[in-house]
Amino acid sequence: MRTLCSSTLIGEFFVIGFAGLVAMKDPDLTASTVWTVCGIAMFLSVALCGVVTRPGGIALGWALQVALIASGFVVPSMFFLGAVFAALWWASVHYGRKIDEAKARFAAQAAQAGSTTPDVA
Numbered sequence: 001m002r003t004l005c006s007s008t009l010i011g012e013f014f015v016i017g018f019a020g021l022v023a024m025k026d027p028d029l030t031a032s033t034v035w036t037v038c039g040i041a042m043f044l045s046v047a048l049c050g051v052v053t054r055p056g057g058i059a060l061g062w063a064l065q066v067a068l069i070a071s072g073f074v075v076p077s078m079f080f081l082g083a084v085f086a087a088l089w090w091a092s093v094h095y096g097r098k099i100d101e102a103k104a105r106f107a108a109q110a111a112q113a114g115s116t117t118p119d120v121a
Contacts, residue, residue, distance in 0.1 A: 001053065011088070012085050
């Protein structure tokens with residue numbers, strides 16, 4: 001799960017940066033405001049890569065997805081991109097858990113098979 005979720009979060013890092021460049025064209029926003037908000041969001045996307053498997057990591061990832069969609073009020077194309085990344089986040093969590101379960105089953109079967117083989121001398 002960690003690999004899939006981290007890949008999604010790193011992709012979001014770049015999308016947030018590019019959205020910041022688009023937001024710079026808005027005359028109502030200052031450069032410091034845009035890059036403060038984008039910098040915090042970019043930092044969170046990278047920091048979440050390290051805590052995604054800890055308690056609350058997935059929930060924080062969902063919070064980032066909601067914020068990404070809400071950024072569409074500033075950069076309208078982010079409504080679409082945020083929804084795409086929310087779908088990718090769901091897929092990463094859902095299929096990542098399935099992969100982790102399959103790996104655990106495989107490891108348990110391998111351990112069981114290794115313990116039942118007789119020692120041949």
